[in-house]
Amino acid sequence: MASWVAVLSVVWVSIVIAWAWRVLNWVWLRPKKLERYLREQGFTGNSYRLLFGDTKDSSMMLRQVQSKPMKLSTSHDIAPRVMPFVHQTVNTYGMNSFVWVGPIPKVNIMNPEDLKEIFNKHENIQRTVANPIIDLLVQGLGSTVDEKWAKHRKIINPAFHLEKLKGMLPTFYQSCSEMINEWERLVSKEGSCELDVWPCLLNMSADVISRAAFGSSYQEGRKIFQLLQQQTKNYAAAIQSVHIPFLPTKHNKRMKEINKEIRVLLRGIINKREEAIKMGEASNHDLLGILLESNLKEIREHGNKRNTGMSVEDVIEECKLFYFAGQETTSTLLVWAIVLLSQNQNWQARAREEVLQAFGSNPPTFDALSQLKVVTMVLLEVLRLYPPGIELPRTLRRKTQLGKFSLPAGIDVSLHILLVHHNKELWGEDADEFKPERFSEGVSKATRNQFAFFPFGAGPRICIGQNFAMLEAKLALSLILQHFTFDLSPSYAHAPALLTILQPQYGAHIILSKR
Numbered sequence: 367m368a369s370w371v372a373v374l375s376v377v378w379v380s381i382v383i384a385w386a387w388r389v390l391n392w393v394w395l396r397p398k399k400l401e402r403y404l405r406e407q408g409f410t411g412n413s414y415r416l417l418f419g420d421t422k423d424s425s426m427m428l429r430q431v432q433s434k435p436m437k438l439s440t441s442h443d444i445a446p447r448v449m450p451f452v453h454q455t456v457n458t459y460g461m462n463s464f465v466w467v468g469p470i471p472k473v474n475i476m477n478p479e480d481l482k483e484i485f486n487k488h489e490n491i492q493r494t495v496a497n498p499i500i501d502l503l504v505q506g507l508g509s510t511v512d513e514k515w516a517k518h519r520k521i522i523n524p525a526f527h528l529e530k531l532k533g534m535l536p537t538f539y540q541s542c543s544e545m546i547n548e549w550e551r552l553v554s555k556e557g558s559c560e561l562d563v564w565p566c567l568l569n570m571s572a573d574v575i576s577r578a579a580f581g582s583s584y585q586e587g588r589k590i591f592q593l594l595q596q597q598t599k600n601y602a603a604a605i606q607s608v609h610i611p612f613l614p615t616k617h618n619k620r621m622k623e624i625n626k627e628i629r630v631l632l633r634g635i636i637n638k639r640e641e642a643i644k645m646g647e648a649s650n651h652d653l654l655g656i657l658l659e660s661n662l663k664e665i666r667e668h669g670n671k672r673n674t675g676m677s678v679e680d681v682i683e684e685c686k687l688f689y690f691a692g693q694e695t696t697s698t699l700l701v702w703a704i705v706l707l708s709q710n711q712n713w714q715a716r717a718r719e720e721v722l723q724a725f726g727s728n729p730p731t732f733d734a735l736s737q738l739k740v741v742t743m744v745l746l747e748v749l750r751l752y753p754p755g756i757e758l759p760r761t762l763r764r765k766t767q768l769g770k771f772s773l774p775a776g777i778d779v780s781l782h783i784l785l786v787h788h789n790k791e792l793w794g795e796d797a798d799e800f801k802p803e804r805f806s807e808g809v810s811k812a813t814r815n816q817f818a819f820f821p822f823g824a825g826p827r828i829c830i831g832q833n834f835a836m837l838e839a840k841l842a843l844s845l846i847l848q849h850f851t852f853d854l855s856p857s858y859a860h861a862p863a864l865l866t867i868l869q870p871q872y873g874a875h876i877i878l879s880k881r
């Protein structure tokens with residue numbers, strides 16, 4: 367008996383020591399080792415502070431700068447408000463610097479050559495999973511890697527080809543005109559009205575993605591997206607509190623119910639569609655139909671082997687991802703375009719003139735939208751100054767050589783879209799100013815062939831929906847310009863902030879007038 371107790375004690379003590387060692391390694395030894403390594407390579411940053419690193423300073427600074435709006439001027443130097451800590455770090459330590467996210471050092475990457483290399487070495491470098499709880503909300507293309515990613519991307523790609531998007535234009539138009547009709551109703555009495563356009567744009571792009579993804583099953587699709595919206599709020603609340611997913615709390619039960627409801631609805635739509643396609647019926651030219659057809663083609667070509675094509679579960683996740691990846695991003699582009707065109711009335715007039723010349727008062731066609739030059743320049747400049755995603759987080763899966771630096775596996779890097787887009791060395795002294803003319807001869811001339819503009823990411827994992835987003839934005843902006851003139855309301859407060867993406871913290875209050 368005594369010997370059993372001794373053995374158990376030894377096992378117990380070994381377990382405690384092993385855990386203590388792991389904790390010590392995680393909170394102190396590993397961070398200090400990585401810090402030494404980074405400094406030897408020539409990177410600089412604050413010294414590591416136990417467990418929290420720079421997190422406390424960073425959150426305090428963010429709370430402080432975001433407690434009041436910023437002055438709206440011709441300079442759109444928004445980084446000090448949107449990412450004050452990183453901005454300060456780069457100013458203090460230079461481009462080759464790092465910040466501490468808790469015990470993890472995150473290396474800032476802003477050099478065009480290094481950025482290009484990272485995007486191209488995507489097998490070595492994967493997206494950082496910031497909080498595993500997000501996987502419960504959505505998975506799909508954005509979070510898959512290796513063969514699974516390649517297979518999914520190949521199957522989904524055709525859904526975003528230009529000729530498919532052309533077929534979706536009438537659906538885009540329907541959603542945009544509903545918003546325009548609503549705005550017309552609001553201005554009809556007085557000839558003008560004050561309106562916060564931000565929720566309207568969010569609603570419109572949710573509508574666009576519901577119709578584009580589900581076509582004839584739009585009503586069910588809209589219901590799914592409403593549930594996803596609700597679920598996003600639930601998850602946001604969960605991660606802000608101490609949340610234990612498996613406890614049978616009221617909140618957890620509701621989240622499980624919503625998940626189940628979403629899956630049942632999606633599975634219903636998918637099964638119906640698969641049957642229709644097998645019966646040779648048209649797929650309605652929506653994302654789901656094209657994706658299922660492409661999937662069936664893949665299975666036909668490679669036989670019904672295991673791992674061929676996508677499962678219903680995979681399709682469910684991809685549909686959810688379309689909603690998350692496509693809704694807020696496009697409405698963000700549109701909201702900043704409206705703010706900047708309100709501030710720059712000369713560009714608003716130029717863009718309107720182009721739109722009226724191209725379509726008069728008729729509905730825009732796909733070909734005419736593709737030829738809009740001024741509107742495109744304006745949208746590119748908006749994406750440069752106010753990119754919806756301000757940074758792309760990556761984790762190195764293997765030891766990676768980056769120019770003169772060698773970085774160890776497991777390290778996090780941050781690809782700074784916003785800082786690169788505002789870099790004066792790359793864009794000139796007027797980098798913070800709204801000057802769409804810099805894109806008059808296309809992106810490569812504007813960037814002087816440097817890798818300095820990547821609002822949609824780059825390399826093999828570039829945004830699959832970029833043409834979709836640009837088409838939707840061009841159409842919506844053209845319709846708005848066709849029907850209204852707009853100005854900033856005196857109650858507008860300029861407050862770009864990173865919520866999930868770069869959004870107007872207090873909305874976008876505009877005076878809208880009938881043209």
Ligand code: HEM
Binds near residue numbers: 824830
């Ligand atoms: C202005 C609008 C948009 C912007 C600025 C944008 C931006 C981006 C960026 C920066 C990435 C790369 C992320 C990374 O490398 O970590 C990305 C990926 C992605 N985007 Fe978009 N996006 C937009 C609209 C859309 C739309 C409308 C859809 C779909 C309907 C979409 C679907 C996706 C998907 C599925 C990925 C993952 C691609 C992959 O990993 O292969 N995006 N987007």
